[in-house]
Amino acid sequence: MxxxxxxxxxxxxxxxxxxxxxxxxxxxxxxxxxxxxxxxxxxxxxxxxSLLARGLVGTRTNLVTLVMGRMNDPFDALFLDELAEALAARGTRLMLASAGRDAPGDSGLLQALDYKSDAVIVAAGTMSPEHAGLCVRAGLPVILSGRVLDAPGVDSVLADNVGGGRQAADLLIRTGCRRLAYLGRGGATFSDRERYEGFSATAANAGRAVATTAVTDRDHNAVFQAATDLLAGPAPPDGLFASTDSMAVAAVEAARAVGLSVPGDIAIVGFNNVPMAARRSYRLTTIDYPISAVVSGIMDLLDSRLADPDRPSEIRRIPTRLVVRETTREKAPAQERLP
Amino acid sequence: MxxxxxxxxxxxxxxxxxxxxxxxxxxxxxxxxxxxxxxxxxxxxxxxxSLLARGLVGTRTNLVTLVMGRMNDPFDALFLDELAEALAARGTRLMLASAGRDAPGDSGLLQALDYKSDAVIVAAGTMSPEHAGLCVRAGLPVILSGRVLDAPGVDSVLADNVGGGRQAADLLIRTGCRRLAYLGRGGATFSDRERYEGFSATAANAGRAVATTAVTDRDHNAVFQAATDLLAGPAPPDGLFASTDSMAVAAVEAARAVGLSVPGDIAIVGFNNVPMAARRSYRLTTIDYPISAVVSGIMDLLDSRLADPDRPSEIRRIPTRLVVRETTREKAPAQERLP
DNA sequence: CTGAAAGCGCTTACAG
DNA sequence: CTGAAAGCGCTTACAG
Missing domain, CATH: 1.10.260.40 (lambda repressor-like DNA-binding domains)
Structure with missing residues (x-):
């Protein structure tokens, strides 16, 4: 006692x-x-x-606050795990600021101030430039993961979502898909918007239109239903890119349910490369999210920002990698190659 | 600044x-x-x-430390998410003490002291009674999740693993399985031991032996390989219970790979009821881990312990629930019912 | 109800 | 290299 x-x-x-x-x-x-x-x-x-006393008097606390939302995608745990590991290796403590229901990002930001965190890493919620600025002015470095914000002193590191979307489109087009579709969150998240952007722009360049289906509910049954609706139509897409592996996998199941063969009738590409994507039941072709590199980038920016609080903000985009498995074709069907 | x-x-x-x-x-x-x-x-x-100053002088910090290991199973994220939510609703901050590679539980325990946590919740690693006692004596309540430890002042809340194992065995036996198998971690974790115990004891009661396969690697390819070895033999099991859904799903894939029909040739039951288990590709019969009830139990014990630090330790076992889907049969095959 | 004083456990200049 | 003093930002008795 x-x-x-x-x-x-x-x-x-x-x-x-x-x-x-x-x-x-x-x-x-x-x-x-x-x-x-x-x-x-x-x-x-x-x-x-006592870290309490130390933090009170000292200048550095070795404490970082992570603002996260609900972890409803397998990807979230992979990211958190890797980040926690990297922070621990550095001797830094991790405080979790769960996204409250109201203002996820913002309230978490403020929480970081309460314990005098050395920095706050924001991986969820929408960030208002005002609050970010407020933190920076209060001397709290803000590092964004998976999104960017144009505010002085706010750093970001994220996967190259646009490039990833392009890789998906390139593959689909190259292997002969003509009717492209995008299954996503309807622009509800930063990543979703960027992935769609890369995909649709590339498709447009190749003269292909993209049918989009937006899913708001992250529950896999809802996604399955939406995908089924999309695929059960008269002229279903023959090439689909999903915003996440979870959605892509639901699309694979939907295709099977309506009697479409994958990749024969429809090729499907996901994003993230979570372990489930590699399972025998799916063997999903996907865009690998470079978690380790993103986490390393966050550590780098953390060090740099701590060393020089006034340095200009920096944005690091980490390239993605196409992982071809069995939900896409090797090459275009024969007739596609004819003029 | x-x-x-x-x-x-x-x-x-x-x-x-x-x-x-x-x-x-x-x-x-x-x-x-x-x-x-x-x-x-x-x-x-x-x-x-400043929570730093407040914590230094005050008696309560409203901070709880969670000791977790690597999050390599989908279940981990579900648990953490629910716990973080419950804590947030209570106005309590959450500090993550990642399991270091050396002494996961113990070092995390000590970390909790550094910030004067109100309590430490241990959900990973092995706990030595010595360290637990050390914390309790230092006035830090220890709440174990998913395991028990016989030490004064240490509370536990966990799923009724033994009961869950029994539910699995009962179902398998009731539906006519004769050659039972257990796919687990070889007793490496507390949960694994209890689940096996409930399963094997029930099987023994019914006069059935249980073949066991231990997997040390959590990577799904390794599990798939082990399951394949088990199922490719001359007299493969016709009823299998796996320690977790992840393993069960790998077993389903292994069965398909070796040409065994599920549940025709072999019935398979998992544990946890993670979202993946419900997917179309698996429709896995499983034992539901009552996450919400476990988390509520933790909150209860937290309140009680804080209100009365000297109360005797309490162990709460939450019943599991059998979720029958499509990897098990409805009833015993006809010939099974004859004498 | 309100303020002055002491103190939580530490670190940081400051002398020595 | 070492110790005494001041102070970090708050709360808790204690008088008033």
């Missing part, structure tokens, strides 16, 4: 609290004799510096 | 810092006039009480 403090250690070691503090501070000046006495006393007493 | 403190608010409002503190403390005594002046000043200044 009664905590071991720096004073206790000082008393047992026969030195001043300042000396103890120095021993526990990297690059401090303490004689070897002092260091030994302090360390021994600390060990005997089971002393751990 | 320069933080708005309680003094700033006090000055602007023309009152003492103590008065400001009271206004921001529930159930404090402040006149309506004071309250209004303070709130107005706080709003104008954008004041937010």
């Amino acid at each position: 009664t905590r071991v403090t720096i004073k206790d250690v000082a008393r047992i070691a026969g030195v001043s609290p300042s000396a103890v503090s120095r021993v526990f501070t990297d690059g401090a000046s303490a004689s070897e004799a002092t260091r030994e006495k302090v360390l021994a006393a600390a060990r005997d007493l089971g002393y751990r510096p | 320069t933080r708005v403190t309680i003094k700033d608010v006090a000055r602007i409002a023309g009152v003492s810092p103590s008065a400001v503190s009271r206004v921001f403390t529930d159930g404090a005594s402040a006149s309506e006039a004071t309250r209004e002046k303070v709130l107005a000043a706080a709003r104008d200044l954008g004041y937010r009480p």
Whole structure:
């Protein structure tokens, strides 16, 4: 119940609290004799510096706040896992600011201030430039993951969604698909908009139109239903790109349900490359989201921003990689190659 | 850069810092006039009480630390999501203590002390009774999720794994399976051991032996391979229970790969009831893990323990629910019913 | 109801 | 290298 403090250690070691503090501070000046006495006393007493007190007085807390929404896609856990790992390796603590129902991004941002986080990583919700600016002005670095915001001092790192959409379109077109479709969130998220942009622009260049289907509900039954509606029509698409693997997989199931062969009748491409996409039941062709590189980028920007709070904001776009599996064709059907 | 403190608010409002503190403390005594002046000043200044300072001096921090391992199963994200939501609704902050590679549970436990968490929830790693006792003695309540530990003051809440294993065995036996198998982690986790225990004991009661296959690698290819080996033999099992849905799904894929029909040749039951289990491609029969009830239980125990630190430890086992889908048969084949 | 004082556990200049 | 002092931003008794 009664905590071991720096004073206790000082008393047992026969030195001043300042000396103890120095021993526990990297690059401090303490004689070897002092260091030994302090360390021994600390060990005997089971002393751990209070991060509360340290954070209150010091300039750095080694605490980062992550603003996340509901984790309703397998991708979310992959990202969080990798980020937590990277932060832990760096000795940084992670506080989770769950998106409240009202203003996910914004309220989480403010929460980061309460514990004097070194930075806030925003991976969910919409960010108002005002709140972001408020944080930056309060000395709290804001790093956006998966979206960009044009505000001074706000850094971003994200997958090259536009490029990913282009890779999907290129593959589909190259392998002879003529009636393209996009299954997404109807522009509800930043990633969804960018992926659609890359896909549709590339399709347009090749003279192909894109039918779009928007799904608001992330529940897989709803997505399955929407995909079924899309595919059950008279002239169903023969090439479909989905905003996420979860949706793509629902589309694969919908195709099978309506008797369309994949990739014979319809080729399907997802995005993220979650483990499920690789399973035998799907073998989904997809665009790999470079999670590790994105997380490394976040760590880099964190270091840079901490080292120089006034540096201009930076946006890092990490290239995606096409992973061809079995829901797309190898090449265009024979007749496609004729003029 | 320069933080708005309680003094700033006090000055602007023309009152003492103590008065400001009271206004921001529930159930404090402040006149309506004071309250209004303070709130107005706080709003104008954008004041937010420092949780660092508050935690340092106060008795409660409203902070809880969660010790988790790598999130390599879809279930982990479901649990974390629900827990984060429940904590947020309660106004409690969540700190993530990622399992380091060395001593997952233990080091996370200690981390909880550094920020004076109100409690630590342990959902991963093995817990030594010594460290748990150390925390309890230090006044840090320990709540175990998904495992139990016989230590005074340590509470637990978990799914009734044994009962779940029994439900699986009952179903398999009732529907005529004769050669039972268990696909699990070889006793590597608490849950795995309990699920196997319930399954094998029930099977033994019915006079059935259980072939077991242990998988150490959580990668789905490794599980698929192990399941394939199990099913490709001369007398493959006709009823299989897997420790998790992820494994069960790999088993379904293995069965299909070796030409066994599911549930015709082999019935398969999973555990957890993750969204993937419900997908068209699997329609997996499984044991539902009562996440909401487990999380509610954790919240309950948290409240109780905080209200009375000295109460005896409590273990809550939440019943599981059998979810019958299409990887198991409706009833025993005809010949099974003859003597 | 209200304010002055003390203190939470630490670190940071400042002398020595 | 080392210790005494001041202070981080708050809350908690204590008087009034």
